[in-house]
Amino acid sequence: MKESAKVNILGVVYTIYDEVSVKDDIRITDCDGVTDFTTREILIAEMNSDPNSWKKLDIYKKRTIRHEIVHAILFESGLDHNTEWARNEEVVDWIAIQFPKLLDIFKDIEVESF
Secondary structure, eight states: OEEEEEEEETTEEEEEEEEEOTTTOGGGTTOSEEEETTTTEEEEEOOOOOTTSOSOHHHHHHHHHHHHHHHHHHHHTTHHHHOSGGGOHHHHHHHHHHHHHHHHHHHHTTOSOO
16 A cells, blocks of 8 residues: 555645555455545555456556546535535536546636636
């Protein structure tokens, strides 16, 4: 387990840990990523080169990190407590998967920032 980054999410600093095994932290059991709002930590599981796994683990790992950051954003914005959709894994995954495409579209027409 190693600290890979610190990220400011709506004014709150989260620490991202990479290559986390169950031996390192029980919270990573049976998942590829976990966001713990109580400790402000994002855990990303070890991504092994298992022949039955994804061929491009780096792409999957980035998507997993985006997914967990979306969870943190929704929590820090207060939506996690007040809505069902903000905790819905399908919605969070959709945002995480589509974000790079959305960003490319916005950049293409120069509306990506204020």
